[in-house]
Amino acid sequence: MSPRTKEQIAQIRRESRQQILDAALLLFAQNGFHNTSISTIAKEANISKGLVYNYFESKDDLLRQIVETAMQIGDDFAGHLELDDQDPVQSVHQTIDDLFSMLEQNPTYWKLIISLSLKEDIMLRFKDQLKQQAQKNLAYLTNYFRQLQIPEPTNHAMLYAAALDGIFLHYIYAQDLYPLSDMKDFLKRSIASLLRQKIDDR
Amino acid sequence: MSPRTKEQIAQIRRESRQQILDAALLLFAQNGFHNTSISTIAKEANISKGLVYNYFESKDDLLRQIVETAMQIGDDFAGHLELDDQDPVQSVHQTIDDLFSMLEQNPTYWKLIISLSLKEDIMLRFKDQLKQQAQKNLAYLTNYFRQLQIPEPTNHAMLYAAALDGIFLHYIYAQDLYPLSDMKDFLKRSIASLLRQKIDDR
Amino acid sequence: MSPRTKEQIAQIRRESRQQILDAALLLFAQNGFHNTSISTIAKEANISKGLVYNYFESKDDLLRQIVETAMQIGDDFAGHLELDDQDPVQSVHQTIDDLFSMLEQNPTYWKLIISLSLKEDIMLRFKDQLKQQAQKNLAYLTNYFRQLQIPEPTNHAMLYAAALDGIFLHYIYAQDLYPLSDMKDFLKRSIASLLRQKIDDR
Amino acid sequence: MSPRTKEQIAQIRRESRQQILDAALLLFAQNGFHNTSISTIAKEANISKGLVYNYFESKDDLLRQIVETAMQIGDDFAGHLELDDQDPVQSVHQTIDDLFSMLEQNPTYWKLIISLSLKEDIMLRFKDQLKQQAQKNLAYLTNYFRQLQIPEPTNHAMLYAAALDGIFLHYIYAQDLYPLSDMKDFLKRSIASLLRQKIDDR
DNA sequence: AATGAATGAGCATTCATTCAT
DNA sequence: CATGAATGAATGCTCATTCAT
Numbered sequence: 001m002s003p004r005t006k007e008q009i010a011q012i013r014r015e016s017r018q019q020i021l022d023a024a025l026l027l028f029a030q031n032g033f034h035n036t037s038i039s040t041i042a043k044e045a046n047i048s049k050g051l052v053y054n055y056f057e058s059k060d061d062l063l064r065q066i067v068e069t070a071m072q073i074g075d076d077f078a079g080h081l082e083l084d085d086q087d088p089v090q091s092v093h094q095t096i097d098d099l100f101s102m103l104e105q106n107p108t109y110w111k112l113i114i115s116l117s118l119k120e121d122i123m124l125r126f127k128d129q130l131k132q133q134a135q136k137n138l139a140y141l142t143n144y145f146r147q148l149q150i151p152e153p154t155n156h157a158m159l160y161a162a163a164l165d166g167i168f169l170h171y172i173y174a175q176d177l178y179p180l181s182d183m184k185d186f187l188k189r190s191i192a193s194l195l196r197q198k199i200d201d202r
Numbered sequence: 203m204s205p206r207t208k209e210q211i212a213q214i215r216r217e218s219r220q221q222i223l224d225a226a227l228l229l230f231a232q233n234g235f236h237n238t239s240i241s242t243i244a245k246e247a248n249i250s251k252g253l254v255y256n257y258f259e260s261k262d263d264l265l266r267q268i269v270e271t272a273m274q275i276g277d278d279f280a281g282h283l284e285l286d287d288q289d290p291v292q293s294v295h296q297t298i299d300d301l302f303s304m305l306e307q308n309p310t311y312w313k314l315i316i317s318l319s320l321k322e323d324i325m326l327r328f329k330d331q332l333k334q335q336a337q338k339n340l341a342y343l344t345n346y347f348r349q350l351q352i353p354e355p356t357n358h359a360m361l362y363a364a365a366l367d368g369i370f371l372h373y374i375y376a377q378d379l380y381p382l383s384d385m386k387d388f389l390k391r392s393i394a395s396l397l398r399q400k401i402d403d404r
Numbered sequence: 405m406s407p408r409t410k411e412q413i414a415q416i417r418r419e420s421r422q423q424i425l426d427a428a429l430l431l432f433a434q435n436g437f438h439n440t441s442i443s444t445i446a447k448e449a450n451i452s453k454g455l456v457y458n459y460f461e462s463k464d465d466l467l468r469q470i471v472e473t474a475m476q477i478g479d480d481f482a483g484h485l486e487l488d489d490q491d492p493v494q495s496v497h498q499t500i501d502d503l504f505s506m507l508e509q510n511p512t513y514w515k516l517i518i519s520l521s522l523k524e525d526i527m528l529r530f531k532d533q534l535k536q537q538a539q540k541n542l543a544y545l546t547n548y549f550r551q552l553q554i555p556e557p558t559n560h561a562m563l564y565a566a567a568l569d570g571i572f573l574h575y576i577y578a579q580d581l582y583p584l585s586d587m588k589d590f591l592k593r594s595i596a597s598l599l600r601q602k603i604d605d606r
Numbered sequence: 607m608s609p610r611t612k613e614q615i616a617q618i619r620r621e622s623r624q625q626i627l628d629a630a631l632l633l634f635a636q637n638g639f640h641n642t643s644i645s646t647i648a649k650e651a652n653i654s655k656g657l658v659y660n661y662f663e664s665k666d667d668l669l670r671q672i673v674e675t676a677m678q679i680g681d682d683f684a685g686h687l688e689l690d691d692q693d694p695v696q697s698v699h700q701t702i703d704d705l706f707s708m709l710e711q712n713p714t715y716w717k718l719i720i721s722l723s724l725k726e727d728i729m730l731r732f733k734d735q736l737k738q739q740a741q742k743n744l745a746y747l748t749n750y751f752r753q754l755q756i757p758e759p760t761n762h763a764m765l766y767a768a769a770l771d772g773i774f775l776h777y778i779y780a781q782d783l784y785p786l787s788d789m790k791d792f793l794k795r796s797i798a799s800l801l802r803q804k805i806d807d808r
Numbered sequence: 809a810a811t812g813a814a815t816g817a818g819c820a821t822t823c824a825t826t827c828a829t
Numbered sequence: 830c831a832t833g834a835a836t837g838a839a840t841g842c843t844c845a846t847t848c849a850t
Contacts, residue, residue, distance in 0.1 A: 009809075012809075013809085016809085016810095032236075032321055033236075034234075034236035034237075035236075037843080037844060037845080038844075038845060038846085039844075039845095047810080047811090048810060048811045048812060049811080049812065049845095049846090050810070050811055050812065050846090050847080050848085051809075051810055051811075053845090053846070053847080054809070054810080058845075058846080059844095059845065059846090111320070114320065115317075115320040115321070117375070118313070118316065118317040118320075118374070118375070119234055119317070152388065155384065155385070155388040158372075158381075158385060158388075159365055159369075159385070159388060159389065159392060161368070161372070162364075162365050162366075162367075162368030162369040162371070162372055162385070163361055163364050163365040163368055164364075164368065165367075165368040165371055165372065166363070166364030166365055166366065166367040166368030166369075166371070167361075167364040167368075169364070169367055169368070169371060170360075170363075170364055170367065172320070173319065173320070179360075182357070183357075183360060183361070183364070186354065186357040186360075186361060187361065190361060193399070197395070197399050205828095205829060205830095205831055205832035205833075206828085206829055206832070206833080206834090207829095210829085211832085211833070211834080214833095214834070215834085218834080218835090239818080239819060239820080240820060240821085241818095241819075241820090249835075249836090250835060250836045250837065251820090251821090251836085251837070252821085252822080252823080252835070252836060252837065252838095253834075253835055253836075254821095255820090255821065255822075256833090256834070256835075260820075260821080261819095261820065261821090407809095407810055407811035407812075407849095407850060408811070408812080408813090408849085408850055409850095412850085413811085413812070413813080416812095416813070420813080420814090436640075436725055438638075438639075438640035438641075439640075441839080441840060441841080442840075442841060442842080443839095443840075443841090451814075451815090452814060452815045452816065453815085453816070453841090453842090454814070454815060454816065454817095454842085454843080454844080455813075455814055455815075456842095457841090457842065457843075458812095458813070458814075462841080462842080463840095463841065463842090515724070518724065519721075519724040519725070521779070522717070522720065522721040522724075522778070522779070523638055523721070556792065559788070559789075559792040562776075562785075562789060562792075563769055563773075563789070563792060563793065563796060565772070565776075566768075566769050566770075566771075566772030566773040566775070566776055566789070567765055567768050567769040567772055568768075568772065569768075569771075569772040569775055569776065570767070570768030570769055570770065570771040570772030570773075570775070571765075571768040571772075573768070573771055573772070573775060574764075574767075574768055574771065576724070577723070577724070583764075586761065587761070587764060587765070587768070590758065590761040590764075590765060591765065594765060597803065601799070601803050615830075618830075619830085622830085622831095643822085643823060643824080644823075644824060644825085645823075645824090653831080653832090654831060654832045654833060655824095655825090655832080655833065656825090656826085656827085656831070656832055656833065656834095657830080657831055657832075659824090659825070659826080660830075660831080664824075664825080665823095665824065665825090
């Protein structure tokens with residue numbers, strides 16, 4: 001009877017919205033966007049079909065907001081990329097740790113994102129943003145290799161960027177069977193060995 | 203007057219079938235499986251909707267046959283992988299050349315395949331086959347590194363396999379903007395440098 | 405304002421469901437199952453095509469439920485068949501009255517059922533049930549003739565069972581032109597005459 | 607090379623036509639009209655799809671001609687019905703034998719016909735013809751009972767006509783399990799007993 | 809805010825029929 | 830006479846979306 005306060009309503013809205021987003025993410029990643037109906041999402045989120053449209057304009061909009069969150073995370077990550085000139089090696093190790101941890105914390109999420117990243121129609125609007133992120137990440141790596149005076153810093157950066165995405169792809173595909181931790185360590189050692197090699201080159 | 207000969211019919215069937223496959227491949231890769239209707243495929247192939255079903259049992263079957271062709275190519279590739287003990291370096295260079303050439307010759311094709319490889323429902327039936335291919339490729343690389351007495355051959359193999367797939371992913375995504383040739387050359391040089399490094403290590 | 409109550413919804417569902425069943429029954433009986441499209445049923449029921457699937461899983465399911473209702477009625481009828489030993493003649497007269505009344509009350513229904521009973525594919529799942537009903541009815545009649553010490557009770561039962569179904573067939577076919585009442589009376593008299601005949605035989 | 611003679615061609619046409627009719631009858635009776643495609647009929651008849659249209663205007667026409675043949679048989683049967691005044695009992699026994707033999711010789715055929723006889727759309731054009739046949743048959747029976755001075759000849763005729771159709775229905779439904787011969791004999795005895803009864807009534 | 813009945817556009821698939829050979 | 834590739838209308842069914850309550 002007693003009417004809910006503004007704050008209570010806002011709280012309910014926030015929670016319902018998140019429930020929908022969580023359910024949608026899970027189902028999209030699991031069964032694909034087209035094989036997931038609004039009905040199923042509503043069921044998974046324990047709400048009614050109609051309510052979804054109270055929070056999202058359309059199914060496309062729902063997807064868009066999920067991707068946007070991912071892009072935001074990616075932007076944040078790229079935004080914080082800054083090479084500590086005092087200790088570039090440690091800095092890159094930290095970056096790698098962060099990256100892998102991000103992946104491990106929510107593989108479902110990134111599975112969906114990578115899967116989507118190949119869908120032209122959906123990613124069209126995010127293409128620029130994605131390109132910028134890639135650019136930033138590449139610049140960071142290039143800068144790193146250049147500072148350590150490793151030859152062909154751009155090529156090295158591109159190769160390691162590819163290796164990173166490749167590892168992610170393989171991890172997403174093989175999931176628990178993939179030795180993600182081992183690869184992370186080996187990646188670090190591989191980069192470290194580049195340094196040694198350079199020194200030896202002298 | 204008289205009906206067409208067996209050979210004439212076979213010829214007609216071969217051509218129509220290929221037209222459909224080509225149209226479907228193009229559209230699936232461009233717009234995704236679910237965003238491509240049989241109607242659209244028929245229009246692109248300049249035939250009627252109904253005729254598609256004269257050649258393929260269903261839309262799923264059409265996709266399956268496209269993927270099967272790809273898997274066949276992959277199987278053939280993996281099947282021919284054999285390290286020439288006399289000249290392992292040259293052998294691997296050749297393999298890399300072949301791989302990149304395969305990609306460059308039909309990027310649309312591989313774009314679709316990679317895109318599909320993340321769709322559980324569609325790839326379910328190909329999962330084992332795919333795993334075997336990956337296994338073979340990995341074994342080939344591991345064997346290579348081991349023969350050249352490079353330390354941690356398995357890790358190196360996995361890293362380079364990831365790098366390869368990452369490069370492919372980036373190429374597919376950026377298409378013409380991606381310096382695929384440069385990366386190929388650099389990849390070779392990178393592997394070559396491993397050898398030098400090993401020798402230096404002594 | 406607030407959503408409908410459970411009871412309101414149940415009421416709406418009951419009504420819509422019945423509307424669909426009625427429309428489907430009418431059209432199936434009139435034009436046959438295959439010549440009746442879901443679209444037509446929806447139009448007849450004054451609802452949209454899609455709504456049909458809110459109540460029935462498929463067109464087949466819709467038919468199945470119609471037939472199931474009929475089978476239920478038949479089961480109930482066969483279930484209540486019990487010969488009153490005190491007055492078997494009256495008991496059978498009552499049964500005949502019930503049977504004819506069932507037919508007259510909803511000829512459309514039984515027309516559909518008889519028509520369907522010859523469609524192997526549709527009736528496959530009901531075959532056992534139907535056979536049991538026939539068995540029960542036959543046993544009832546046989547028992548009746550045996551109790552009245554009429555010779556060849558099984559043959560008499562089978563003949564009268566055939567006569568009954570034949571009358572129904574003719575009635576369904578000729579509808580209003582068929583003297584159903586007259587046949588009912590004559591049927592009773594015919595059976596009665598069997599009794600007299602037996603007595604005369606002595 | 608040598609051109610076929612007119613007669614040869616006519617012969618071929620007759621045979622092909624019959625092959626199609628046979629195949630269609632079999633499949634219609636087995637799977638129903640709507641569940642039988644022209645393609646399947648052609649396959650069963652070992653000819654090409656297109657050829658069917660060389661002999662029949664349409665699928666409906668094919669059915670129509672099948673039914674027409676049946677109607678013709680029925681007409682012939684009804685046409686030959688003539689009560690031998692010298693020996694009406696024997697005459698009716700003969701008729702019953704002929705009727706049952708017709709059924710036993712080609713149950714598939716009559717199964718289809720009975721099944722179709724309830725399909726308004728298909729039988730519309732045959733309704734009058736069918737009604738006339740029924741009329742004739744009824745007249746024959748009525749005449750028989752009247753000649754034998756059995757009371758209520760029309761009612762008796764209708765009852766036995768119904769019994770006959772009921773027996774046919776049951777036979778078609780239960781096929782091999784049905785004691786058709788027994789019922790035929792019992793039917794005859796039942797009619798014979800009517801005569802005795804009448805005599806006893808005096 | 810919440811519900812779920814109702815709508816209708818869209819799509820895969822079937823199949824009678826045509827027609828070039 | 831004979832073939833089967835080709836067509837396209839028809840139909841069952843799904844599902845995003847709307848809306849009365």
